Amino acid sequence: xxxxxxxxxxxxxxxxxxxxxxxxxxxxxxxxxxxxxxxxxxxxxxxxxxxxxxxxxxxxxxxxxxxxxxxxxxxxxxxxxxxxxxxxxxxxxxxxxxxxxxxxxxxxxxxxxxxxxxxxxxxxxxxxxxxxxxxxxxxxxxxxxxxxxxxxxxxxxxxxxxxxxxxxxxxxxxxxxxxxxxxxxxxxxxx
Ligand code: GLN
Numbered sequence: 001x002x003x004x005x006x007x008x009x010x011x012x013x014x015x016x017x018x019x020x021x022x023x024x025x026x027x028x029x030x031x032x033x034x035x036x037x038x039x040x041x042x043x044x045x046x047x048x049x050x051x052x053x054x055x056x057x058x059x060x061x062x063x064x065x066x067x068x069x070x071x072x073x074x075x076x077x078x079x080x081x082x083x084x085x086x087x088x089x090x091x092x093x094x095x096x097x098x099x100x101x102x103x104x105x106x107x108x109x110x111x112x113x114x115x116x117x118x119x120x121x122x123x124x125x126x127x128x129x130x131x132x133x134x135x136x137x138x139x140x141x142x143x144x145x146x147x148x149x150x151x152x153x154x155x156x157x158x159x160x161x162x163x164x165x166x167x168x169x170x171x172x173x174x175x176x177x178x179x180x181x182x183x184x185x186x187x188x189x190x191x
Contacts, residue, residue: 001186004029004038006064008054010046010079014171018179032063040186041067045078045133045169048105052083052095061096068098071189073162075182081165082136089139099160100142107137107154119168121149121157129175130156130168137167162189 005015007028016026019042027038035041041064043051055061068074076084076099083095085103092105108115113134118127128149138155141147149157149166156167164185170178 001025001040001183002027002038003183003186004034004041006041006043006051006055006060006080008058008060009050010044011077011169011171012044014169015042015044015077015179018171018176019183021174022176022179022183024179024183032059035063035067038072039190040073040075040182042182043074043076043080043083044171045080048079048082048095051079055083055095064096065098068096068163071162073164073182073185073189074098075164075166075178075185077166077171078133078135078169081138081167084163084165085138086142099158099163099165100145101155101158101160101165102139103136104139105136106134108132108135116173117151119149119151119156122147124177126177128170128177129173130166130170131172132156132168135167138165159185 001024019026084098086097087102089104116131119130120127145160
């Protein structure tokens, strides 16, 4: 299985390492044509405004939307989740508008800029190690969206069919269970 990691800005190498630890091939995606060669795409964390600008500059908005229309799985982590959201709170302009969620950026405040927890995912038999760095919160999830995890009453992981989003960074720990879950989604959608 070949999985792309959008390599415009952010935690690209870490996602590739996690994919390889799961036995998949991870490919840094720098040009839109490369999307034809992969089975799924990860949009990493970083800075969503920068990633959005670079996506526009290099034609990735249309290219990733058509990738999604083919039901190829996409996983956005942290800033990656922000750029996948249909709505951003505070009236900020959205980017890819793929997932039926409203996302608030930097939602944990200065006191808790970054922290690491064991996060219980709904229906999973053990928690996931999750690193939050200036993380967003999913303020509301609309029709078709399943909430996979909450933390202190806020939504931090969601799935909408072939789309997966997490507020946190699963690639900054040795716990590969989120990547394994995403690879399983790719298997389902390519069957
Ligand atoms: N705070 C960043 C943003 O708003 C996201 C941080 C991250 O990806 N770790 O884009």
